[in-house]
Amino acid sequence: MGRTAPIISWLHQQGLRGTASGKVLEGLSEQLLTAGIDLDRSVLAYLVFHPQFDGMHFTWTRSTRRAQRQAVIRTDILRVPSPFLKMQATGTREMRYRLDDPDVVLPFPFLDRLRSLGYKDYFAFFEPFGTYADRTVWPDLPDGLIMHEGVTGSYGTTREGGFNQSDIARFRDLSVPISVAVKVGAILEMAETLLSAYLGPASGRNVLLGHVRRGQGQIIRAVVWHSDLRGSTALAEITTFETYLSTLNSYYDCVVDAVIAHSGEVLKFIGDGVLAMFPFGTGALAEGEACEQAFAAGRDALTRLTSINAEQAAAGRAQIHCGIALHAGNLMYGNVGSAQRLDFTVMGSTVNEVVRLEALCKTLDVPLVLSEAVAAHLKEPLESWGWHALAGVSRKLEVFSPLGIGFGAGKA
Structure with a gap:
């Protein structure tokens, strides 16, 4: 193990630093x-x-000197023996x-391909974690097949005569240190991915940075988005659960993808409502830019809904409609909840107002409404619907919508 000691020490350092797997391999x-x-x-390779x-x-290949990353799904993993x-x-x-x-018959097609490329020797290792893939997550696992979780790796050479016994001994010495370093980096990456998926990129990053105490937060300025699916209660009553879930996900695809495409961040789903923000000010977009981006996202979401509804109609399924409201102001951005259960979100009067503003989509018969705080920064001509009192809000807000917008772009 003496000749591998420096490499083992280096791998330990990578584990302590949480180095990404591709960099570890390189x-x-x-x-x-x-x-x-x-x-x-x-x-x-490893499961995620x-x-x-x-x-x-x-x-990694010697010709590129780079580790090429490939994400795979279950069907890819199970399709071909390897x-x-x-x-x-x-x-x-x-x-x-x-x-x-x-003349030797190889047990896997993959090895035949390596041999055709001039490889002379192949050594693979597997270091199990002692856990197994959950069959409720992997329902398509063949009966009797258990997927051990762990780090799998391999080495290949084109050298005549292949690897020598000293090479193989070093590979064996390194398999555990490699796996530990990779597992640490992979866990950190998976944590960031999952927090981003469930909380949003910025909120997830804040949690990973240690902003986890109740009441910890900051005042930010942002355009706030609130949208809501129309007719969801009736739809849930008259359709199967699978159809309802498919409809809900199609709506989320339109709304969430539009928000992200225009530099916004989805904060949470509230039932079938979506709360998102487009921050502006210090370290972010200028206020006018944030308003333009949020407005473009609203237009985009309605356009996507129109496209989805054409497919819904062709398949004889119910149309998907929603209302969207945009408002801007100060937000408290941080942790709220009990000592046992926290949420990283936005709160404050601006959030309360945008939720009530969205309800005016139904009253005014339009799918997209804006407060004056957003409308003042837009170049597009808008229609004013006058000043409206919002439930539980002491002041009235002037409400706007795009000219000529109608149910063709998403019924309110």
Whole structure:
């Protein structure tokens, strides 16, 4: 282990720093080359918790000197037999295949492909975590198949004669330190991904930075968005749960994607309502820019709904309609809740007002309304609906909407 000690020490440092897996693989591969191992290809892979993917796969080659990242889904992982799948399914800790004899029948198509590329030797390792993929998350696992969670890796060489016994010994010495470093980096990345998915990128980042005490927060200025799905109660009563959920997700696709596309951040879902913000001021957009972006997002969401509704009509499904309100002002941005259960969100009079402002979409028969605080910064001509009293709000607000906007863009 003496010759691998410097590399092991380096891997420990990467684990302490939470270095990203791709960087770990790049650094490790370069150090193995420097140590005299004739390495042409190295790979690291592991299962992940992610809203869209189920595994991460990193491939380094001597020709590129870069680790290429590939996100994979369950069907990709299970579709074709491979050394990695075999090790994860059986808990096998290592596999080695000599590829330099063209007459030897190899057990995996992947190895035939490596041999066709000139590879002479292949060594793979698996370090299990002692946990298993949840079958409720992986319902398509074949009966009897258990997916062991852990870090899987491999090394390949085109050198005649393949790896020597000293190379293999070093690979074995390094498998646990590599896996520890990768697991730390992967957990940090998964935490950031999940917090971003559930709280939004900025809110998730704040939580990871340690802003987790109740009452901890700051005053920010932002355009606030509130939208609400129309007719959801009736829809839930007359359709199956699956149809209702599909409709709700289609609505979220339109609204959320539009907000994100225009630099906004979705803060939370409130039933079938969406609360989002477009911050402005210090370190963010100028106020006018934030208003323009929020307004463009509103237009975009309604356009997306029109497109979705054409598909809904063609399939004989119910139309999807919503109301959207935009308001601007000061917000308290931070933690609120009980000592046992916290929420990182925005609050204050601006939030209360935008929720009540959105209810005017139904009263005024329009899908998009704006307060004067937003309308004053827009270049597009707008129609004023006069001053309106909002429930529970002491002051009246002047309300605007785009000229000629109607139910074709999303019924209120």
